[in-house]
Amino acid sequence: MGINYFTPQYEVCRDPKKCIKCKVCMRQCANEVHSYDEELDMMVADDSKCVDCQRCVSLCPTRALRITKYQNEFKENANWTQQHITEIYKQANTGGVLLSSMGNPVPYPIYWDKLLINASQVTNPSIDPLREPMETRVQLGSKPQKLEFDEDGKLKTKIAPHLDLQVPIMFSAMSYGSISRNAHESLARAAEELGTYYNTGEGGLNEDFYQYGKNTIVQVASGRFGVHVGYLSAGAAIEIKMGQGAKPGIGGHLPGEKVGEDVSKTRMIPVGSDAISPAPHHDIYSIEDLRQLVFSLKEATAYTKPVIVKIAAVHNVAAIASGIARSGADIIAIDGYRGGTGAAPTRIRDNVGIPIELALASVDQRLRDEGIRNNVSLVVAGSIRNSGDIVKAIALGADAVYIGTSALIALGCHVCRSCHGGKCNWGIATQRPDLVKRLNPDIGYKRLINLVHAWDHEIKEMLGGMGINAIESLKGNRLMLRGIGLSQKELDILGVMHAGE
Numbered sequence: 275m276g277i278n279y280f281t282p283q284y285e286v287c288r289d290p291k292k293c294i295k296c297k298v299c300m301r302q303c304a305n306e307v308h309s310y311d312e313e314l315d316m317m318v319a320d321d322s323k324c325v326d327c328q329r330c331v332s333l334c335p336t337r338a339l340r341i342t343k344y345q346n347e348f349k350e351n352a353n354w355t356q357q358h359i360t361e362i363y364k365q366a367n368t369g370g371v372l373l374s375s376m377g378n379p380v381p382y383p384i385y386w387d388k389l390l391i392n393a394s395q396v397t398n399p400s401i402d403p404l405r406e407p408m409e410t411r412v413q414l415g416s417k418p419q420k421l422e423f424d425e426d427g428k429l430k431t432k433i434a435p436h437l438d439l440q441v442p443i444m445f446s447a448m449s450y451g452s453i454s455r456n457a458h459e460s461l462a463r464a465a466e467e468l469g470t471y472y473n474t475g476e477g478g479l480n481e482d483f484y485q486y487g488k489n490t491i492v493q494v495a496s497g498r499f500g501v502h503v504g505y506l507s508a509g510a511a512i513e514i515k516m517g518q519g520a521k522p523g524i525g526g527h528l529p530g531e532k533v534g535e536d537v538s539k540t541r542m543i544p545v546g547s548d549a550i551s552p553a554p555h556h557d558i559y560s561i562e563d564l565r566q567l568v569f570s571l572k573e574a575t576a577y578t579k580p581v582i583v584k585i586a587a588v589h590n591v592a593a594i595a596s597g598i599a600r601s602g603a604d605i606i607a608i609d610g611y612r613g614g615t616g617a618a619p620t621r622i623r624d625n626v627g628i629p630i631e632l633a634l635a636s637v638d639q640r641l642r643d644e645g646i647r648n649n650v651s652l653v654v655a656g657s658i659r660n661s662g663d664i665v666k667a668i669a670l671g672a673d674a675v676y677i678g679t680s681a682l683i684a685l686g687c688h689v690c691r692s693c694h695g696g697k698c699n700w701g702i703a704t705q706r707p708d709l710v711k712r713l714n715p716d717i718g719y720k721r722l723i724n725l726v727h728a729w730d731h732e733i734k735e736m737l738g739g740m741g742i743n744a745i746e747s748l749k750g751n752r753l754m755l756r757g758i759g760l761s762q763k764e765l766d767i768l769g770v771m772h773a774g775e
Contacts, residue, residue, distance in 0.1 A: 280360060281346040284326045286319035292338035293317055299330035299339060304697035304709055325692040329699035361620075372620035375693035375703070377520065377612040377657050377679060380624050384612075385631035385764075386663045390773055392754045394741035401743050403734035409744035410733055412442045412674050414651040415580045415604045434604055435580045437491075437511055439674060440469030441730045442664065442745055445722075446609075446655050446676030447493050447515065447584070449475030451528045451537045451549065452616030452693070453682070454710040457702050460685055460718030462486040467719070468726050473676070476515055476526060476551060478540040484508045491582065494571065496525055497551035499541040503574055511579050511605070512571050514564070516555070517586030519613030519630070519656045521622045525551035528616075532696050532705045561597040568602040580604035587611060587633035587656065588626075592640035599641055599649045607676065608633050610656025614679040616703055617694035630656035631670065635768045638671025638750055647750075661732035670768065671750040684725045685718045 286307060295317055299308040305323045308330060310316075324341065331339045348356040361372060394400040401408065415436035422430040445461045452475065465472040466489045473491040478500015483490070492509035494501055506512055517523070528537075528549035538545040558564050568581050583598045584607040585591065591608065598606050610630025615623070634654050641647040654667050655676035664675050683689065686700040693703035701713030737745060740754055748754060756773040757765050765772060 280322070280363065282321035282324065282344045284324040285321050285342050285344045286324055286330075287340045287342055288317060288319065289338045290316070292336040294336055294338075296335060298333050298335065302329050302333055302699065304699050304704075304706070305695075325690045325695075326688075327690040327692065327699045328688045373617050373694050374620040374623050374691060375615060375617055376689055376691040377614045378624055378627075379691070382611075383629070384657075385629055385760075385768065386659070386666055388757055388759050389631075389666050389768070389770065390756045390758055391662070391665060391669075391736060391740065392756065393739045398741040400741055401738040403731075403738045406738075407743060408734040408737060409746070410441055410730055410737075412439050412745060413437065414439065414653065414673055416650060417648045419648055435511075435578055437471060437580060437605075438469075439471070441726055442668065442672075442674040442733070443468075443726055443729065444470050444491070444653070444674060444676050445472035445681050446613075446678035447473035447475040447491075447513065448616075448678055448682075449477030449493075449499075449528070450480055450540055451477045451532050451705070453703055454698075454701055454705060454713060455480065455536065456710050456713040456715045456718065457682070457685060458483065459715040460713070460722060461681065462490065463715065463719035464722035464726070465489040467723055470726070471510060473513060474509070477528070477537070477549075478542065479505055479508060480536065480540050493584075494567075495551055496553070496555045497549060499543065499549060499551075502542075506571065506575055506579075509579065511582055512575070513582040513584050513607065514555075514567060514571070514603075515584045516558070516564075517584065517588075517609065518615065519586050519609030519611050519627055520615035521618040522586035522588050522611075522627045523553060524619070524622060525553045527551070529694075529696065534705055537705060561601055564598065564603075565601040572602070582607050582653070584609060587628045587630050589628060591628070591633045592636040595637040595650075596640055596644060596646070599646045603650060605651045605653060606637070607653040607655065608637060609676075610654070612657035613655055614657075614682070615693075630654050631666075632764075632767050634667060634672055635670045635752075639769060642750070661729040661736070664729065665733055665736045665748070666755060668745060668748050669751055669754045671752075673749060680725070681722060684721045685713060 307319050307323045311318050326341050413436045416434040418431050424430050450458055461472040462483050466486050471489050471491050474493050476493050476495030487508040490509045491511045491513050493513045493515050495515040530546045530548045581603050582605040583603040587608050587610045595606050611627030651673040653674050654672045658675045658677050667675055687702050696704050698704040701710050752769045755770040757770050758773045
């Protein structure tokens with residue numbers, strides 16, 4: 275049997291002239307990279323354990339540390355790269371599935387970066403958001419084709435339940451278990467103050483967070499963890515999770531080591547047991563089955579809450595969305611292939627699904643062509659990185675967006691893509707009490723508020739630059755976008771013209 279020597283991914287570089295042997299790096303590293311060698315009277319590092327989370331670099335008082343990519347290289351081969359060879363070695367050793375966290379890191383095209391926003395000049399003057407009214411509020415839910423009033427001018431048309439957002443941004447589904455209690459508290463408190471919503475994910479809702487119910491979306495996934503009538507009634511909306519962008523077509527897995535007493539109680543599963551969600555809902559094998567669940571949830575909550583159906587962006591997403599729009603759902607959430615996750619099989623994360631930009635454009639156009647666009651609102655997710663991405667998403671047809679990874683980065687995440695290990699040094703993707711306490715929710719929720727306020731201001735500036743004073747006027751207005759560096763087929767799917775046209 276061959277000897278497999280795995281070179282580290284990263285190298286810990288320590289400046290001996292700056293290092294004062296304070297051992298902060300050793301105390302702060304959950305991966306046990308750093309240690310003190312008494313015989314040599316110096317700090318040493320095990321590079322093989324480093325995940326490049328930057329915790330030690332950030333907290334070193336003398337700036338003695340830096341993390342670099344490990345320089346050892348296998349023999350150059352454009353086909354059999356070092357990564358491919360190393361992954362085969364690992365699987366030959368273990369017989370296991372490769373796991374990864376966060377979003378797809380493969381250098382596929384990022385269509386947000388190939389779309390440019392139009393601007394007003396003379397005949398359609400721009401608007402100054404600092405001096406003139408600018409509306410970024412949105413309502414999510416089914417909208418009637420027309421309004422009818424009685425002879426006294428009172429509305430006769432029955433309006434379906436809606437979600438009222440002060441900003442077109444919500445915090446996407448991240449379950450209690452995959453992220454910490456303190457991370458959930460930060461998201462819930464920020465959503466309440468911002469006048470928007472956060473999503474529980476598939477792990478149920480901790481009893482302490484029922485107080486944020488008016489700003490909470492509760493999720494029903496295939497495992498039905500933590501689902502009961504009190505949970506359904508606690509939230510402002512219910513989301514049926516059919517798929518997830520990071521792992522379309524498969525279920526979820528929360529390792530038993532993350533299931534402590536609190537997570538166990540919330541999810542209604544035994545302490546220490548793996549929480550494994552099946553790939554399909556075992557009561558949904560058709561649009562008719564989905565319709566039954568939609569109306570069962572509406573019935574259970576007295577038709578007072580909108581129902582969202584979340585799907586992954588896949589090649590036939592437009593046809594799927596068309597069926598969902600006819601199922602009685604009020605909102606469709608579409609998650610693109612760059613969406614984050616606490617854990618996913620590497621091959622699924624990096625090879626399955628399609629870009630959210632193409633999925634969104636095709637779904638919006640299909641629903642418009644069929645005359646049912648008003649039946650549902652569209653919410654999109656999957657690596658929304660800044661306010662420019664949001665403006666482009668709305669111009670392509672979205673009503674609002676979900677943000678997940680961006681929100682975690684605001685809380686301190688360094689995207690080291692090691693969430694599945696449960697040793698998050700920033701207190702986010704972990705259940706270890708000593709690590710969870712590193713994230714202070716009193717600080718975390720304020721950072722989230724700052725991020726969304728900043729993006730909201732930038733959105734208003736971009737709207738003003740286009741001569742638009744309400745975000746509803748931008749929805750599906752693809753004339754406000756131009757493509758650059760795209761093929762004609764890509765432009766046709768996106769429904770935008772090339773720059774210069």
